[in-house]
Every structure is written in C-alpha cells, then in structure tokens.
Amino acid sequence: MNGMKYDVVVVGAGIAGPIVARNVAKAGFSVLLIDKKPAIGTPKQCAEGISIKVFEKYDIPYDRRFINREIYGAKLYSPSGYELELRYKDVSGVILERKVFDKMLAYYAAKAGADVLARTEALDVIRKDGRVVGIKAKHEDEPIEIQADVIVAADGVESTIARKAGINTYAPPHEFDSSYEYEMLIEGYDPDLIHLWFGNEVAPRGYVWVFPKDEDRANVGIGINSDNPQTAKYYLDKWLKENNIPAKKLLEINVGVVPVGGFVKELVKDNVLVVGDAARQVNPMHGGGMAEAMGAGTIASKWIVKALEEENLALLKNYTTEWWETDGKRLEKVLKVRKVTEKLTDEDLDIFIQVLSGADTEKIAGGDYGEVIKALLKHPKVILSPRRIKLLRELL
Amino acid sequence: MPEKIRVVVNEDKCYLCGGCAGVCPTLAINVSPSRWEFFQDKCIYCRICITACPVGALSAEPLEVGE
Numbered sequence: 001m002n003g004m005k006y007d008v009v010v011v012g013a014g015i016a017g018p019i020v021a022r023n024v025a026k027a028g029f030s031v032l033l034i035d036k037k038p039a040i041g042t043p044k045q046c047a048e049g050i051s052i053k054v055f056e057k058y059d060i061p062y063d064r065r066f067i068n069r070e071i072y073g074a075k076l077y078s079p080s081g082y083e084l085e086l087r088y089k090d091v092s093g094v095i096l097e098r099k100v101f102d103k104m105l106a107y108y109a110a111k112a113g114a115d116v117l118a119r120t121e122a123l124d125v126i127r128k129d130g131r132v133v134g135i136k137a138k139h140e141d142e143p144i145e146i147q148a149d150v151i152v153a154a155d156g157v158e159s160t161i162a163r164k165a166g167i168n169t170y171a172p173p174h175e176f177d178s179s180y181e182y183e184m185l186i187e188g189y190d191p192d193l194i195h196l197w198f199g200n201e202v203a204p205r206g207y208v209w210v211f212p213k214d215e216d217r218a219n220v221g222i223g224i225n226s227d228n229p230q231t232a233k234y235y236l237d238k239w240l241k242e243n244n245i246p247a248k249k250l251l252e253i254n255v256g257v258v259p260v261g262g263f264v265k266e267l268v269k270d271n272v273l274v275v276g277d278a279a280r281q282v283n284p285m286h287g288g289g290m291a292e293a294m295g296a297g298t299i300a301s302k303w304i305v306k307a308l309e310e311e312n313l314a315l316l317k318n319y320t321t322e323w324w325e326t327d328g329k330r331l332e333k334v335l336k337v338r339k340v341t342e343k344l345t346d347e348d349l350d351i352f353i354q355v356l357s358g359a360d361t362e363k364i365a366g367g368d369y370g371e372v373i374k375a376l377l378k379h380p381k382v383i384l385s386p387r388r389i390k391l392l393r394e395l396l
Numbered sequence: 397m398p399e400k401i402r403v404v405v406n407e408d409k410c411y412l413c414g415g416c417a418g419v420c421p422t423l424a425i426n427v428s429p430s431r432w433e434f435f436q437d438k439c440i441y442c443r444i445c446i447t448a449c450p451v452g453a454l455s456a457e458p459l460e461v462g463e
Contacts, residue, residue, distance in 0.1 A: 038429060043413075119429075158417040227444070231449065232450040233451045234452075257413065257414075
C-alpha cells in the first residue's frame, strides 16, 4: 500500500470528512478518506438529532435506513417543572442512526470516486522543506505514507492531525462539554418531540435530553461543563433516579467531549484545512455539530476544488474567510447567547420558561427571539430585578 | 509548580472516546480504537483530562523523584 498519492487526503469519516471527500471527488479530483475506526460510524458520540433541512441543503438522500424517527418539535422543562412545548405541523427534524448514517456518507463519497480506508489511523504529518506534503498512517499494523497536495483534518475533538500540522485548535477546559448517554427503553414522553431539561442541579451549563428513536426507545443523555468536578455520568444517573426512571433496559452507552465555546480562528494553514469538531465548529447553545460540519465541509470543499482547478493553493485561505463571514458570524452570536444563559439561576430558568409557555409559541418556534425577550422584559419578576434586565438586554 | 503526576486510565471504565485527548493542551494523550496512551514527557500536570472525562476513568498518580 506504500507510495499512495492523492490530490486530497481527508482524515476522519464522521460528518465533515465524507462531505468534503464526496464533493472533491465529484469535481474529478483524487481523494482518499481514512478513519481510524474498524467500522465507520461506530461508536458514535451523538444524540443523533438533526434538522430536516440538511438533507436538501447538503444533497443527502432521505434514506429510511438511517432515520429512526421523525420529530415534530421540542418540549423544554424548567427546574421546578414548568413546561414549554414547541410543536410544528410538519416534520422539523429526525433522529438518525449515526452508525448507518456516517457509513452511508462515506459510501456516497466512495461512489463519487473517493477511495475510503477504515481502520487507518493518521499518526503524523509528513513535512518536506517545512511544508506538509502528506501524512503517516497505519492501516491495521501496516505503516503507510500518503502524499497529498491538500490535507483535510476532519479528525474530531482530538484534532491530532490539525494540531500536528500547526493549526491552533486550543480551547480552555470550560469551553468543552462532557457528555454521557444511554440508548434505553423509556416510557411516558411524547415520542414525536425531543425533550430537554434545564437546571443548575440537573445539568450544570447543559441539559438532559430524551431524543426518541422509537415509541419507547430513546437516546437519554446529558451534557455538562467539562471542568465540573462531578462526571456527566454522575449527573445523568442522578437525574434518572430522582425522576424514578428505571435504567434497566440499556441497549447502548456512549460518551464524548464536545467543543462548545468558540471556533478555531485560522481554519487553514498552507495546504492543511480543519473542519467539524476538530475546528470546534459546533453550535455552542445545544452542542450539536452535524449541520455545522456539513456547512463547513461544503465551504472547504468548494475552495479545495477551486484551488486544485486553478493550481493555486493560496485560494484555500478563502475557506477561513467565507466560513467566518457566514456560519462563523452566526455561531458567534449563538455563543454570546449561551454565555448569557450560563449565568441564569434556577429561578431565572423557571420564570423564563413559565413566561415563554404563555407567549406566542408559534413565534418562538419560528425563531423570533426578539419578541420573546420583549415579553420577558414586561414580566414583574423581571422588571424588579436589575440583574435579569441586564441579562436579557445582553440577549437583544 | 503543580504537583508532578502521571495520568493513569481505568481501562474497565474507559470508552476510548478521545475526549481527554481533545481537551489536552499538549497532545500528551493519544486514543486509538484499541488503546489509550499517555506521553509523560508532554504532560504539564494540568489535570484537565481527569476532570473532563465523562465517566471518571482517569486519575493521577504522584511521580517519584527522578521520574
């Protein structure tokens, strides 16, 4: 297998990697997609919920083989039990089966012309005259060297190859979430909605989720700030116990760490690009990163194709510029909101969810948060609290 | 100076999720699908990995003099 040479090598076959590989292969360039796992997609580190919009937007088939369940909205629970239900008439999202989905994304890349190698771990970059010219990897126990004009680090939260290539992906410990999740049998929650519980005792800085995969089967998980002295597992087990939910039918256990607090500034260094979790391209509010990875992968692949077509690798830098002008700009705003919500006490959360449940939920569901905040600012318990007013004004 | 430590893994608890490698500021941990590896020479004793582990699989052992 030695002496491999491609236009592009992509490290990591999660979400971003296969999208890049597919798009670059479609344009006629040679590309190799590698993943360290023996089975692409397994194990997953994800609650598996995604917006219905991504299928059309990123040209992904709506294939029932990786769709567990269609979802019509969300239900939010405050610490004292106030509830806010956001229900749409149409399907708003789906709960995927990532094990199948990721493998299918890699399959689409392969069908478009990319080569794909599972159980192939990237170990380091190869440098020549100070420039990265490829990567050293290991397929099973066999060392391989892969030369490539462009290297894409889609290597997840670890971002090993991105970092070895000299891209600064550092984020402080507070800017990660630690997550723990059971796929289990659970009853009593509307299986057409996702369910989210908030509270500083429930899930510090994060939330508990129930994402239904079936009428009585769901991903039940938690994310908390990763610098919390207690573990994510501790908080999830505590929540299940306090709510008398038997955790006796556990089909799967997943864990992971999610970057939720800011995005890699320089997404390109010479001919190396970083995408997805490796670039910290995750929605800091809910910790989901699949749509963000698809977006970044699409922009990255566009500029890789242009750079190769025009034989000008300097064009790759435009990926950084375009991402920051589009998704980066949007996510910076979301991050600002998250940093405000992080300061909310349990009583704040109770008041906010209580007020919201009486407000025009159509507007909230439509994403009109300005109206919501204006409604909150009229609430007596908000008017009397300068701190709450200040927090809300920061959100406007 | 923080106390010099060696980070050790409880393999029965560890899911090989790679989160510790992700939060490590110095690439002192590598996680492959079959093994967890620690590189003492890179560790700066910050303990971020130990706190971040979602299941508490990591712990610290004091380093002996000369190690």
